[in-house]
Amino acid sequence: MSLVRRAGAVLSCVLAMSSLSACVAFDRNAHADALARAAHMQRETVQTSGFALTAYSRITRRDAPIHVYIEGDGFAWVSRNEPSLDPTPRNATGLALAAADASPNVTYLARPCQYTPMRDNPRCDVRYWTGARFAPEVLVAMNEAVDAIAARAPGAGVHLIGYSGGGAIAVLLAARRRDVLSLRTVAGNLDSEYVNRLHGVSPMPASLKAIDAAAELGALPQMHFASDADRVVPVAVARRFVDAVGTRCARLRVVEGIAHDGD
Secondary structure, eight states: OOHHHHHHHHHHHHHHHHHHHHHHHHHHHHHHHHHHHHTTOEEEEEEOSSOEEEEEEEEOOTTSOEEEEEOOOOSOBSSSSOBOSOOOOSSOHHHHHHHTOOSSEEEEEOOTTSSSOGGGOTTOOGGGGTTTTTOHHHHHHHHHHHHHHHTTSTTSOEEEEEETHHHHHHHHHHHHOSOEEEEEEESOOOOHHHHHHHHTOOOOTTSOOGGGGGGGGTTSOEEEEEETTOSSSOHHHHHHHHHHHOSTTEEEEEESSOOTTOO
């Protein structure tokens, strides 16, 4: 092969790899759009005082409650010690749960800095998907977003459903709102301090802890799903939370053989 042809081949390879790399973030968005489109959910941006949050919604009745699904922590870490530069989920598990819900009113809320371009979120910083992911200012933004969503069915109330770290957000929102009809979590990180100890990682002093709000939710109907095969948030986490709630209103349901980000 001549030097020119070889250089051309190398250049073509580099360009192809660059194009592939550039598509990674777009693919995550395209995957989410496809999930939502199949469920007739429309993408939107909800502006709050702290963050611009990405949502997908299908609201068809103003007299029916809204099922609000809250995403997990997303692609927060590249490795145990290296945080990601973009926490947008690869699998959008929370959105997949929302898309499977046939209720007339369904909304999915991404967490701060997920899906929304960083240029539209000047407050975004790596700490908001690592140590400060459950910080008070995050809860303020998520609560404002739920306010905006709930206003589309005035007085009908909301059901909160959270996946993984979104379960912690759902709990903390339920403790501060008066329009929550029920609470459900799926593989929810309901005791972050305990989970961090299990994995030998640093505590999160900048974050609120869902289990601290458990006692306030004794009268709220709630179901917490956990899997015996989950090595990230094991069943013991949900069991500790249900015990902390301390009433018959809180139930634990254990499923078998599903990994943390499984089906």
